[in-house]
Amino acid sequence: MAAASPSTPPTIKSDSLLDYLGTIGRRKKIKDELEVEELEKEGKDAIDGPAIMPSIENGPEEFILGEYEERTMLEPSSNRNHGYQELLKILVNWINDELVDERIIVKSLTNDLYDGQILGKLVEKLSGQKLDVIEVTQNEDLQKYKLRVVLETANRHLGLQSKYSTIKWTIDGIHNKNPVEIIHLLVALLRHYRAPIRLPENVTVRIVVVQKRDGQLHTRTITEQLTGSFDELGMRVEPRDAFDTLFDHALDKLQIVKRSLVNFVNRHLNTINIECFSGSSGQDLDANQFSDGLLLIFLMGTLEGYFVPLGNIYTTSDADPVADTLTGKETALLPHNYINCSPINKLHNVNVAFQLMEDAGIYVKHKVRAEDIVNADLKSVLRVLYTIFDKYKHA
The missing domain is CATH 1.10.418.10 (Calponin-like domain)
Incomplete structure (x- = not known):
């Protein structure tokens, strides 16, 4: 009696097998892609x-x-x-x-x-x-x-x-x-x-x-x-003004403007015994002398007729503001060349000066940052002084 032949496994055509394996591969690929997309979305949302x-x-x-x-x-x-x-x-x-x-x-x-x-x-x-x-x-x-x-x-x-x-x-x-x-x-x-x-x-x-x-x-x-109009360095973008033109094309006229502003500032600060320009001609405007904000503060106090308490500002290189309550006359006798505030204290003073200007209804048309004054940017100093001059030129 012949031995029973072992059962033969069902035959699978090679084409069908490849199709089957390909389908599994495609499903896995699609699943992986979906998971990647989901992770990318979660990461993007998180950031x-x-x-x-x-x-x-x-x-x-x-x-x-x-x-x-x-x-x-x-x-x-x-x-x-x-x-x-x-x-x-x-x-x-x-x-x-x-x-x-x-x-x-x-x-x-x-x-x-x-x-x-x-x-x-x-x-x-x-x-x-x-x-x-x-x-x-x-x-x-x-x-x-x-x-x-x-x-x-x-x-x-x-x-x-x-x-x-x-x-x-x-x-x-x-x-x-x-x-x-x-x-x-x-x-x-x-x-x-x-x-x-x-x-x-x-x-x-x-x-x-x-x-x-x-x-x-x-x-x-x-x-x-949240933001205004700035360029890539964080500076506000402003249209050009008359001072841009003076600096670029009319240096001789710029000197006339500087002398006029020097005379205006000294005329009012001299009433409290402050002389802020010591150049050979006595007529040169030094932006560094305004970098600590004190001259602007004293100028506003003089023009508006009030005394600025020294406890609100920094007048020396010390970390703490001066707490003395001096009279306006005694304040004026402070030797300005001895004043040496740190950059942080200077920035504080200039911001106080800007607030005093704002309280007096003075607004610089061309935006000037407090940092520009502290950094002794001449054009910015001139813009601020001219705006003050324009309001008080008949005082």
């Missing part, structure tokens, strides 16, 4: 996307407010604001470039900067000043203490210490991950330290302000401007 504030309906615990207390949040339309998204991306990249040696990678401005750790590193790098704060902490009180030190240092370097200063960020705002306050601070730092970066111009966002009144939450919407 580019802003922190979305909770809605009032979905997060009532975030809006436990006292009577007449306010809280703000971004309007959801900000997620579709191209300029805002571009600004976020630029600021993230700028911080990562500055802190590359620290091996720090920022993905979200709100989630990564709120506790003061990375923000402190950035301020240290930009200012060159080591902060005396603990490195890492999860304690909320210690985080806010660290933020206080960081912001006080930043404000000092930005020249925002006087009662006249307008500061658009707070400890609580940054710790509560308010993106608008964080952006205002970063833009101010970027411009002050002249980062070679072009910001998107005239970026605005809509902000929802929530206030509790009579036990009910009331909302209103406002527009907040």
Whole structure:
């Protein structure tokens, strides 16, 4: 009896097998591509996307407010604001470039900067000043203490210490991950330290302000401007003015303007025994003599007829402002050539002078930064002095 032949496995055509294997390969490839796309999207959202504030309906615990207390949040339309998204991306990249040696990678401005750790590193790098704060902490009180030190240092370097200063960020705002306050601070730092970066111009966002009144939450919407018109070095782009023309094409007439301004300034400062020009001709305008802001402050006080308390300004190289309450006459006798403020103190003084000018209704048509005066930019000094002269030339 013949032995039973072993069962023969079903025959699979080679073409069908290849098709089958190809289908598996294509499915796996598609799956892998989808996973890659999903990871890329998550990464892009983490870097580019802003922190979305909770809605009032979905997060009532975030809006436990006292009577007449306010809280703000971004309007959801900000997620579709191209300029805002571009600004976020630029600021993230700028911080990562500055802190590359620290091996720090920022993905979200709100989630990564709120506790003061990375923000402190950035301020240290930009200012060159080591902060005396603990490195890492999860304690909320210690985080806010660290933020206080960081912001006080930043404000000092930005020249925002006087009662006249307008500061658009707070400890609580940054710790509560308010993106608008964080952006205002970063833009101010970027411009002050002249980062070679072009910001998107005239970026605005809509902000929802929530206030509790009579036990009910009331909302209103406002527009907040985050950037103006700047070039890549953080300088405001302005049209050319008469001083540009004088410097470029009429140096002889420029000397006449300088002599006129010298006479105007000395005529008024001499009433308080200050002589600010000591060149051979006595008629040359030295921009360095205005770099500490004191002459501008004394000039405004003289023209407006008031005494500027020395406790509000810096008059020496000491770290603390002079607290003496001298009379205007005694103040005038201070030898100006002995005054040697640090750059930070000079910036503070110039900002005080600018605020005094603004209070007197004086606005320089061609925008001048306080840093330009501190850096003794002659054209900027002339613009400021001419604007003052134009208002008080008949005084």
